[in-house]
Amino acid sequence: MKLTMRTRLTLAVSLLFLCMMGATSFLVLAVIKQQIKETISAEQFSLLSEIASSLEDKLTLAHGQLTATATLVSSETLATGDTAQQFLDYRKGLQRVFDNNIFLFSPEGRLIAEAPFLPNRRGMDLSFRPYIKDTLATSAPVISAPYISSQPHKHPVIMMTAPVFDREGKIIAILTGSLDLMSPNILGKLAEKKIGKNGYLYLLTADRTMIMHPDKSRIFKQIPPGANLLYDRALQGFEGTEENISGVGVPMLTSFKRLRMKNWLLAANFPQAEAYAPLIRAAQILLAGILLITIAAFAIIRYFSQYLTRPLLALTRHVAELADKKGEARLFHTTAQDETATLARAFNAMLEKLDRQQEDLRQREELYRTVTEFASDFIFWRAPDKKMIFVSSNCETLTGYTEEEFLADPGLLDALFHPEDRERWSTHMHPKDGAGKELPLEFRIVTKEGQVRWVSHVCTQIQVETGRSLGLRGSLADITERKQAATEQEMLKSQLVQAQKMESIGILAGGVAHDFNNILSIILGYSELLQLELAENNPAREKVKIINEAGHRAAALTRQLLAFSRKQVVHMAPCSLNQLIHDLTKMLGRMIGEDVSLEFRPSAEDDTVLIDPGQMEQVLLNMAVNARDAMPNGGSLVIETKNRELDAEYAKTHAEVIPGRHVVLSVSDTGLGMSREIQEKIFDPFFTTKERGKGTGLGLSMVYGIIKQLGGHIFVYSEPEQGTTFKIFLPIARDAARKTPESSPLPLPRGTETILVVDDESLIRGLVKDILRPLGYTMLEADNGAEAIQASDAFAGRIDILLTDVIMPGMNGRELAEAITARRPEIKTIYMSGYTDNAIAHHGVLGPDVV
Structure with a gap:
């Protein structure tokens, strides 16, 4: 119900009078009540x-x-x-x-x-x-x-x-x-x-x-x-x-x-x-009196208020009918000479100014709408109370929501932003460049269809000359494709840096292993010669045996370094990965213990891959040991194979991956899991999270090197307390799987042939001579390729075998073999090396003409 100004004025004065009377009565009654209470309390206690x-x-x-x-x-x-x-x-x-x-x-x-x-x-x-x-x-x-x-x-x-x-x-x-x-x-x-x-x-x-x-x-x-x-x-x-x-x-x-x-x-x-009955009766009488006085006052005030409100009511009626008036009729005229006349003149002046401003605003709005309709960005104008004043029509293209939805719901713009970006959006402030221009910020939004899109946002406060804010004008530009391209580029860059790092570490590890192998060859060779020369009852024989065993352990460590650096010679053959894992499950079960359950899921139908079976078994053993150590209180280890087609899109985001059909080998445990920081280092040599003395830090680096050497790829997925999954991608081999025949040990050969030994390590040459000369062979030796050619040219007799190192200063082993073979076509060549550095093998894989 709408009240007239006269009624509101009458009610306001009447209510003020009633409040004053009520407050006075309340204070009087409170004093009387306190006096009654004190009197009755004293008499009652007495x-x-x-x-x-x-x-x-x-x-x-x-x-x-x-x-x-x-x-x-x-x-x-x-x-x-x-x-x-x-x-x-x-x-x-x-x-x-x-x-x-x-x-x-x-x-x-x-x-x-x-x-x-x-x-x-x-x-x-x-x-x-x-x-x-x-x-x-x-x-x-x-x-x-x-x-x-x-x-x-x-x-x-x-x-x-x-x-x-x-x-x-x-x-x-x-x-x-x-x-x-x-x-x-x-x-x-x-x-x-x-x-x-x-x-x-x-x-x-x-x-x-x-x-x-x-x-x-x-x-x-x-x-x-x-x-x-x-x-x-x-x-x-x-x-x-x-x-x-x-x-x-x-x-x-x-x-x-x-x-x-x-x-x-x-x-x-x-x-x-x-006790307070007299007070209640007095209050009732007083309330009745106040109501009677208030009603009388209301009637008197209402009668006299008409003289104050009549001119204002006329102006109110004129304003209410203003929309139907045109031209001169829109102005308000009065015969009064008091404040009402001043108000009428001010109203008429304001009306004329407002008409001019409204016409200017219509022209500007038409211009602004024309600009925004041809722009590709979502442009908006938001009032200080967050209501949307203007929304460009292309908002639906970006967000899925129409102009009407944005105008009807002031909170829709805020709700549009991704939950993780919403707090940053509500408090954001734009940085500025050197010229004072605001720089754009990037946010994620969730469209009406539930898609997540990236937007670039800029906004500006709109203020009038007095400093009062008219709201916020801003825009949202779709940069989703640009962000996706940048993400893919960053991912590829990260993978390239990781690959370069692992390659550098591999080169270092291979070099160390080469030098170490030369030393170990001497230790192992002479320890085995001593064992052959010493009698069974000689007390020194046991000490020599200990030296030999320590040398073999060091050799195993060197092989792990070579495996990581992909310098170890492997023998590739098509094999059934499911059969290899199945034959290994019993050994894996004994190794991981009874408190860890082992499950093998051979889901790959096409499981033939080109691998070195021994190397692949070493990969599975190392990964099983790591899984067992990650589950000190027991758990579950699942080994699974599946087929997967890797397309060009996948290869774009994974460096060195070649599109095609692959076998995916997954090794999953329910152990402690790993943080992101640890995952970035797990394939580094000598990096370990185990206690001192419980791990060398070479297990996973060896796995990484072997898989890369086999032409595959390995990735890790892990969360702390959620377990770990390693996924190995191996290309499908076109040839049928075959088993490698087992070899049996042969006795040391004896002969009378002439052998030319070439090695830049004099101790290695001495070891070879000490082993072969007692077996009846005639030994020639050289320090490098040039000396070997000179020795061959100087020797008049037949040279049956060239036994040469691969990596030597100047001419390498293969180049030497080619030079000697050109002079002596009947000669046979045997290569020996700690690692080959691609001189006779590519990443350790022998060519078809090399035995």
Whole structure:
């Protein structure tokens, strides 16, 4: 409902008047209420104090009567139960005070007599009652705590005691009087006393037990801590009157007074509704008066407000009809000479200026729309409240959302951005170049179809001359294809750098292995010669054997370096990869242990690959050992083969990969996994994450070298605590798989042929001569290729074999063989080397003419 200005003005003044009257009335009533509360509280506490004093007097008097009667009890009275019963029966006044009987107990706590008499109770042992124990312990009168009586009614009671002494001051009996807390006795009559119409009294012990209350069901009940906060304070020493809530939720004025004789608390509850009834009646009368005065004021104010609002209402009607007016009729005319005339002139001037600005804005908007429709970027204008003022029509091409959707939903632009980029988008600030121009930022968006696209974003704040912001003007340009191309380029660059790094390390490792092999050849050769020369019972033979074994271990380490550097000579043959793995599973199972389950999944139908079977077995063994070590608490190892066609797109993002059909060998474990940093180093020689002494760091580097040498590729996929998967890609071989026949050891050959030994290491030449000369061969030697040709030309006889190193200064072994063969066609050549460096083999693979 729309209210007129006259009505709003009348209501505003009336409400202001009503608020002032209400506030004044509230303050007056609050002061009166406080005075009433203080008066009633003081009177109630005074009354409670008088009642507490009276109750103490009555209890003291009752206890005094009991104590006085105890002095009349003699030994003759206690001679028999009947004489004791007769004594009590004559004490009618005492029986009227103690409505739940009076009793005589022996010092042992047995009932001697009670009045009125109850059958079958004489001699009852009540020595366990605290009031018996306390009386005997203190030899003084006692008032007990409430307890449940052993009498047939089973009511809660309290007991007063008075010890009976003989002439020597020894206790010979205990006289007691019992008050039934459920009966109208000294305490019960007090519970019937009213304060006002509905106020009442109640009595509590210091241990939170109710011993007097108008509601009998609450007697002998415990009041838990927190149920009555004012009672909790009274237990801590509070005495007085305050507002409180009763156990049934009624607001009360509650007073507490402590009894001196027993440390009990006497309380009074007076309902606040009854206490403040006069105040409530006064408030009702005052409220009725305020309403009458407000209604009268409303009528008067409404009558006089019409003189103020009539010109303004005319201007309001003119503005409401402005859209239907044209030309001069749009201006507002008035005969008034006051502020309304000034307002009319200002309105007319503003209207003329607004018409000019609107026409200019229409022209600019048409120009802006023309520019944006021919632009390829998504252009928008966003108000400071995030509502979209303008969206270019090509927004749908980039995002899938229409102009109408962006204009209808102010939050759609923010929701468009990828969840991981949304926070950066909401707080972004553009960096600037040297000329102060804002540089674009790149974000990801999620289109309506769910596609992720990259956009380049620039934006500018639009401000008027006064500094007020008109919003944000920005654009989003699609750069997805550019980002994808950059990502692919970066990936290829990273793979190229990794390949170059591994190649450099391989060259270094191969060089070290070559020199090391020359040294090992001498150690192993002479150690084996010594073993042949020494007698079986010679004590030095065992030491030579140890030297030989250490040499073989060092040779194995060298072979691993050669495998990584791809300098080791391998013998390639078409093999069934599934059959090779199947034949190896038993050995793998024993090696990884019983706490790691092994599963082989031969899914590759076309599994023939060109490999060196021994090298491939070494790859699987090394990878199984690594998987076992990554699962110290057991786990699962899965070996799987599959066929996969690698296309040109895949080869673009994976350096050195040749498109074609491959066998994919996957080795997956459920172990500890690896971080990205470790994955980048795992194929480096001597890099290991194992403890010192538990790994050489050459296992995976050897695997990497062998796979590369076999023309394959290896990749690793791992996450910490999620396990690791190695994937090996091997090209399919076109030839059928075949088995290599096993060879058996042959005895050392003997002969009379002439052998020309060429090696730049004199120790190697000496070792060869020491081995072959005892077998009957004639030995010629040379330090390099040039000396070997000279020695061949100088020797008149037949030279049967050229035994030459491959890598030598100047002329290498193959070049030497070609030169000697040209002179002596009948000569046979044997190559020997720590590694060949492609002189006779490409990446260690022998050519068809080399044995």
